[in-house]
Amino acid sequence: MARTPLTPEDLADALTELHDWTGDVHGIHRRTQGIDFRAAAAHVLALADVADALDHHPDVEISYGTLTVHLLTHSVDAVTELDVEFARRADELLAAQSVGLDGA
Ligand SMILES: C[C@H](O)[C@H](O)[C@H]1CNC2=NC(N)=NC(=O)C2=N1
Numbered sequence: 618m619a620r621t622p623l624t625p626e627d628l629a630d631a632l633t634e635l636h637d638w639t640g641d642v643h644g645i646h647r648r649t650q651g652i653d654f655r656a657a658a659a660h661v662l663a664l665a666d667v668a669d670a671l672d673h674h675p676d677v678e679i680s681y682g683t684l685t686v687h688l689l690t691h692s693v694d695a696v697t698e699l700d701v702e703f704a705r706r707a708d709e710l711l712a713a714q715s716v717g718l719d720g721a
Pocket residue numbers: 672673674675688689690691692693
């Protein structure tokens with residue numbers, strides 16, 4: 618997958634599908650509130666597998682009740698398709714984890 622900077626228009630299009638993400642060409646992020654601290658840590662551990670699979674690593678913040686994932690392609694200091702793909706996979710994992718917790 619190319620580490621080519623997305624245009625503002627392409628990024629805007631991508632964000633229409635990534636409902637929980639916001640940002641611009643300087644970076645995108647997803648803030649999840651009301652999340653249990655342990656569930657946030659478990660989600661970050663799952664993100665580590667995605668990061669290694671894509672060779673693309675997020676910056677994450679975990680606070681009491683809040684998890685924030687930041688994405689930027691550092692090598693080009695821009696948002697690329699790698700960031701969008703990571704966001705898609707992160708959302709799938711969070712949705713699956715939430716189902717697991719609710720259905721437990
Ligand atoms: C050598 C390795 O492929 C690079 O350093 C990768 C690692 N993970 C990365 N993650 C992110 N977010 N941006 C990068 O440019 C990047 N580069």
